[in-house]
Amino acid sequence: MKPRFQRPRPAAPAAPVSRVVTSLTNPLIKDIRALEMRKVRQEAGLFIAEGLKLVADAIEAGWPIRILVHRSGEEKPMLTRAIRATRQAGGEVLEVTGEILEKLSRRDNPQTVIGVFEQRLEKIDSVKIARDQIWIGLDRVRDPGNLGTIIRTADAVGAEGIVLIGDTTDPFGIEAVRATMGSIFNVRLATATPQAFLAWRKGFEGLVVGTHLSGRHDYREVAYAGRPCLLLMGNEQQGLPDDLAAACSHLVKIPMRGQADSLNLAVATGVMLFEIARGQLKLG
Template identity: 45%
Template structure:
């Protein structure tokens, strides 16, 4: 039995490919298979078009429409494996309220941090130990909105390929290169003017110069920037908090910094 065969419809949730796809909700299996899942016609269209990631396999609902037919054609032209799945199986696989008619299994891939830094034209965001995948996804979306060069995850980051993160990016994960680095490697490789965001010992964010290209370094919500990373920054900028909240949400803080920094350069 060849479950990958194109012409037949997978009817069973016990099919090995379906079991593999379902297992990707779990970080352990995402790492074991080196894959993550993304859903929906627009999302998969973005994944095919961008070429940032290799698509291992596409699962199409058997009741696919004309639009998904066009997508299937372009996928097959790129030699991407396409499999047809019974609607009842697809509904079980989908993690969205309205079951999507395409699910893609996509290969994990990180870009090279050194390359992103050395070829940067506008801005590179470095995030130290981001913990919340929803926040990380929202940051990837904002980074894409501002068309920056890439995001570097420093230290112990949450999984950018977790479903909550991929969903929160609203397809932007397929537009913005992601890399990983240690604190030491980042400091060694980064030659860009660097602005860190800190609550203490920093200038107001409107008083810091941001001529691109530059690196914007954000610490974790709980702890802020580590001492080593903060020390490596050329400037430290502070977002004022006159009210009672103790801190800002990380994705909001990053968005405020990015728009303050780049909007004057991006008419």
């Protein structure tokens, strides 16, 4: 099925008027539902975000919105502003029933507003890490909840972006986006094959700190201040492969006391990020 998503039209009249849709068989509703499939998301270059505040903040931050869907009868100043901004950006506004919102979000108790936004995904070649910036490299991250949580944590420490290395879960899948709690709009995302990452790394003079269960250094021993830093995290099942581990300037471990073999990927990333940000004096 070919999605019928329209390219944004030139600025429409700014009056907050919505198209009323009551049928699940409406073609646009079908297209939005199809965005649950990764292939369709990739082809259309779009993704879904849920929640009025989150959608309104994203529009305000300049994210291109294609469609704003809201529940009939909702009357909030923030929604009115979001509708107006969507129309000014040439996007479509749909007023729908609660049943349609349930189907779009696959939830019993859906949010009252859904936004369909254009994806932003860079190639690693465009990544230049400045002094005191933090980026994260994620090797083949599989779990959307982990990825969303890492994006949210990266946002919380003021990290600049994340490089998704190899075959990873889709950051624009609904589960990952939900777990970001809106941080998907605040953290840059780039992709790289392992080969492209290794080639990029040769030209990067900052720190590449890899985490490994057999890392030689305690993660608190590294001097993070004043240096651009890329934190490299391994796959949930297999950890960092040898070629990525060999590309690190430091290979560190987070000491553990109990019987657990390892930390969850998102938890380990959180521990590392707060230490790096503290070292760079970004956090008080």
